Amino acid sequence: xxxxxxxxxxxxxxxxxxxxxxxxxxxLLIRGGIIAERGLNxxxxxxxxxxxxxxxALPGMVDIHTHLREPGREDAETVETGTRxxxxxxxxxxxxxxxxxxxxxxAGVVEQVLTLGRTAGWVDVRPVGAVxxxxxxxxxxxxxxxxxxxxxxxxxxxxxICVHDPVLMRRAxxxxxxxxxxxxxxxQEPRLTAGAQMNEGEVSAVLGLTGxxxxxxxxxxxxxxxxxxxxxxxxxxxxxxTAGSVEIIRWAKSRGVNVTAEVTPHHLWLTxxxxxxxxxxxxxxxxxRTDADVQAxxxxxADGTIDVVGTDHAPHPxxxxxxxxxxAAMGMTGLETALSVVQHTMIETGLMxxxxxxxxxxTAPAAIGRLTDQGRPLDAGEPANVTLVDPAARWTVDPSxxxxxxxxxxxxxxxxxxxxxxxxxKGHPTVLDGKLxxxxxxxxxxxxxxxxxxxGH
Amino acid sequence: xxxLLSTEDLSLSDAVRILDTAxxxxxVGEREVKKLPTxxxxxxxxxxxxxxTRTRISFEAAAKRLSADVINFxxxxxxxxxxxxxxxxAQTLSAMxxxxxxxxxxxxxxxxxxxxxxxxxxxxxxAGDGTHxxxxxxxxxxFTMRRHWSKLAGTPSAGAALTGMRVxxxxxxxxxxxxxxNVWLLRTLGAEVTLVAPPTLLPIGVEKWPCSVxxxxxxxxxRGVDAMMMLRVQGERMNASFFPTTREYSRRWGFDDNRLRAxxxxxxxxxxxxxxxxxxxxxEISSAAADSPRSTxxxxxxxGVSIRMAAxxxxxxxxxxxxxxxxxxxxxxxAETTSAHAPKESH
Numbered sequence: 001x002x003x004x005x006x007x008x009x010x011x012x013x014x015x016x017x018x019x020x021x022x023x024x025x026x027x028l029l030i031r032g033g034i035i036a037e038r039g040l041n042x043x044x045x046x047x048x049x050x051x052x053x054x055x056x057a058l059p060g061m062v063d064i065h066t067h068l069r070e071p072g073r074e075d076a077e078t079v080e081t082g083t084r085x086x087x088x089x090x091x092x093x094x095x096x097x098x099x100x101x102x103x104x105x106x107a108g109v110v111e112q113v114l115t116l117g118r119t120a121g122w123v124d125v126r127p128v129g130a131v132x133x134x135x136x137x138x139x140x141x142x143x144x145x146x147x148x149x150x151x152x153x154x155x156x157x158x159x160x161i162c163v164h165d166p167v168l169m170r171r172a173x174x175x176x177x178x179x180x181x182x183x184x185x186x187x188q189e190p191r192l193t194a195g196a197q198m199n200e201g202e203v204s205a206v207l208g209l210t211g212x213x214x215x216x217x218x219x220x221x222x223x224x225x226x227x228x229x230x231x232x233x234x235x236x237x238x239x240x241x242t243a244g245s246v247e248i249i250r251w252a253k254s255r256g257v258n259v260t261a262e263v264t265p266h267h268l269w270l271t272x273x274x275x276x277x278x279x280x281x282x283x284x285x286x287x288x289r290t291d292a293d294v295q296a297x298x299x300x301x302a303d304g305t306i307d308v309v310g311t312d313h314a315p316h317p318x319x320x321x322x323x324x325x326x327x328a329a330m331g332m333t334g335l336e337t338a339l340s341v342v343q344h345t346m347i348e349t350g351l352m353x354x355x356x357x358x359x360x361x362x363t364a365p366a367a368i369g370r371l372t373d374q375g376r377p378l379d380a381g382e383p384a385n386v387t388l389v390d391p392a393a394r395w396t397v398d399p400s401x402x403x404x405x406x407x408x409x410x411x412x413x414x415x416x417x418x419x420x421x422x423x424x425x426k427g428h429p430t431v432l433d434g435k436l437x438x439x440x441x442x443x444x445x446x447x448x449x450x451x452x453x454x455x456g457h
Numbered sequence: 458x459x460x461l462l463s464t465e466d467l468s469l470s471d472a473v474r475i476l477d478t479a480x481x482x483x484x485v486g487e488r489e490v491k492k493l494p495t496x497x498x499x500x501x502x503x504x505x506x507x508x509x510t511r512t513r514i515s516f517e518a519a520a521k522r523l524s525a526d527v528i529n530f531x532x533x534x535x536x537x538x539x540x541x542x543x544x545x546x547a548q549t550l551s552a553m554x555x556x557x558x559x560x561x562x563x564x565x566x567x568x569x570x571x572x573x574x575x576x577x578x579x580x581x582x583x584a585g586d587g588t589h590x591x592x593x594x595x596x597x598x599x600f601t602m603r604r605h606w607s608k609l610a611g612t613p614s615a616g617a618a619l620t621g622m623r624v625x626x627x628x629x630x631x632x633x634x635x636x637x638x639n640v641w642l643l644r645t646l647g648a649e650v651t652l653v654a655p656p657t658l659l660p661i662g663v664e665k666w667p668c669s670v671x672x673x674x675x676x677x678x679x680r681g682v683d684a685m686m687m688l689r690v691q692g693e694r695m696n697a698s699f700f701p702t703t704r705e706y707s708r709r710w711g712f713d714d715n716r717l718r719a720x721x722x723x724x725x726x727x728x729x730x731x732x733x734x735x736x737x738x739x740x741e742i743s744s745a746a747a748d749s750p751r752s753t754x755x756x757x758x759x760x761g762v763s764i765r766m767a768a769x770x771x772x773x774x775x776x777x778x779x780x781x782x783x784x785x786x787x788x789x790x791x792a793e794t795t796s797a798h799a800p801k802e803s804h
Binding site for chain 2 (some may be wrong): 105197199200202203205206207208209210211212278279319322323324325326327354
């Protein structure tokens with residue numbers, strides 16, 4: 001499949017004068033899939049020169065939470081289109097959530113997703129395995145088989161559905177310790193959210209839309225951090241959306257619980273006031289909350305209580321949004337706007353610098369997913385997963401021009417700061433001049449087998 | 458006004474204009490020939506995604522009294538279920554040349570979607586959406602209250618608001634579009650509203666509404682009420698732990714015979730009892746209360762036709778007091794033509 005002229009070895013690029021993590025300008029020489037040199041006034045030595053004055057160089061972004069929809073809902077997104085969007089958004093790795101059709105609950109399906117990702121070649125696609133068979137919340141999926149498969153799954157999640165049975169959650173947390181896995185929980189108490197349409201509060205009261213109370217998220221997080229502490233396991237909380245959840249996670253971390261937490265770009269900015277339009281583009285799960293929640297989430301991301309930004313990129317075909325609110329699907333696209341929204345909400349507000357940005361969008365998510373070649377420092381000898389950003393650029397979001405098949409961006413029409421100029425994945429520019437270039441071509445044997453895996457079935 | 462979607466955003470002047478117009482329409486209903494030629498040639502579609510014979514025939518009567526052509530589209534049990542989308546239905550009606558769509562829908566916000574999208578270019582009247590709003594019900598309630606309030610004051614209804622009137626609304630506020638529309642409209646008209654309900658049937662966030670909230674019906678009555686509105690308790694609430702039993706509900710929050718007598722004992726001889734219907738006699742309202750001289754239940758039904766005539770008239774027949782010129786060429790152009798035939802040019 002990957003019989004292509006280009007491979008990781010040939011192209012060489014000299015990025016000249018980029019602010020590394022927003023610091024002083026330096027040059028980066030990319031060759032042979034790695035950062036060959038970092039320093040001042042590096043010699044091009046035949047490499048293609050990218051003048052990067054004014055640009056910021058960042059480690060390639062890693063999304064801990066992406067819905068690529070394939071297999072099963074290729075009308076919404078495919079691995080190819082979703083990873084194009086990811087590359088354009090500055091990503092070099094994405095974790096593909098398990099709620100495909102069939103569900104990614106077996107070694108076979110996660111290996112299929114891995115192969116689709118390698119065939120596409122835009123980013124590293126890391127399949128997430130389902131915690132329970134069919135996301136049904138009844139019986140553990142073969143977590144070990146997925147962990148040992150060619151996909152080497154380390155993140156397990158029933159995302160979209162909460163593992164609400166406390167015994168099952170406990171067992172899952174315990175079991176994944178055997179292979180250093182993590183359970184990524186979609187925290188939503190199902191009985192408290194039956195038929196829920198939006199955040200429960202002042203706005204839902206007026207709109208007459210069934211409320212999704214904050215307590216339904218917070219009660220599950222409280223339970224799960226206690227379970228994680230009890231069994232000494234690793235917990236990741238998906239898309240934290242409330243101020244109360246932040247408090248619980250802060251408390252758990254202070255107690256030494258091994259918990260990480262994620263926030264989406266949309267929860268860092270948008271509020272439930274947008275539901276007043278009844279436009280389902282603002283319908284998402286967990287729902288948009290209040291401004292007090294937004295401010296708490298921003299503070300938590302800045303102080304490290306929340307570890308990562310995850311997009312929860314959730315493309316839907318237009319017919320699933322061109323309808324009544326209650327009929328509409330939940331979810332928003334995010335891969336192509338995440339960087340800009342985080343810049344707008346966290347950097348331009350002075351809450352964070354670019355080094356913090358690198359931590360929450362690359363280093364920390366790579367660590368949660370146990371990706372050894374992502375989220376690395378931009379130093380000589382490191383894998384050349386690099387994103388170049390023009391922080392001064394301004395652009396207006398037009399969903400019809402996006403690479404994702406999803407047109408459901410809640411940021412449509414908004415002017416955002418920051419533009420991805422180039423993305424290097426394994427030393428290859430998947431994006432150049434802000435446009436898609438060509439995919440990375442895995443060596444034929446790597447397209448079948450992950451580079452570092454030794455055990456297969 | 459291009460649409461009538463909610464009372465939340467209805468201005469005082471628009472609200473009073475609808476009520477005043479309804480007074481004039483009511484006069485038509487008292488004639489031998491209960492018909493105006495105003496909307497001749499215009500098509501009104503009653504698009505009902507939820508059963509409601511009462512509301513549908515009220516709109517139908519209103520449209521027919523204005524000489525409009527009426528199409529009843531019951532989307533329940535037809536091709537329109539979850540299969541055919543609201544968008545397709547709207548575009549179909551648009552292609553058929555509907556001038557106004559009266560929509561009843563189980564989903565909150567469905568009328569807003571019709572009005573906000575380009576699926577259909579017709580006036581949209583919300584005839585009740587989910588647990589959101591039911592503006593014409595609130596308007597007919599306000600109309601009924603205003604006639605009563607003005608009569609007590611010895612002043613004409615026309616042009617009046619409800620300043621100082623004490624209105625209590627009791628029952629399942631959480632799931633009630635009638636309560637929501639009433640709260641906003643009565644606020645706009647200057648009435649003082651108290652919601653009375655078990656705490657389980659009040660929405661989180663109700664404390665921000667422009668009204669008082671009480672869990673105690675007797676206490677509310679004792680403080681003085683000029684209009685007591687009872688809300689219907691839906692059958693499906695009864696087994697979902699909103700309250701222990703229907704008997705307990707009835708004892709604490711129903712308008713029973715004891716409370717009917719209490720009005721007399723307390724000396725509130727002019728307090729009216731309202732209900733949007735259909736009533737659960739013996740649950741939220743006793744038969745004696747429903748049938749008492751204080752009851753306005755049938756007047757509400759009668760006034761509903763006048764209010765709906767007024768709404769259709771104002772939306773379809775030109776609204777000369779408002780800055781026109783919405784980029785809605787077909788509607789406004791034909792509205793001018795039609796208003797030439799209108800017998801009343803005073804609006």
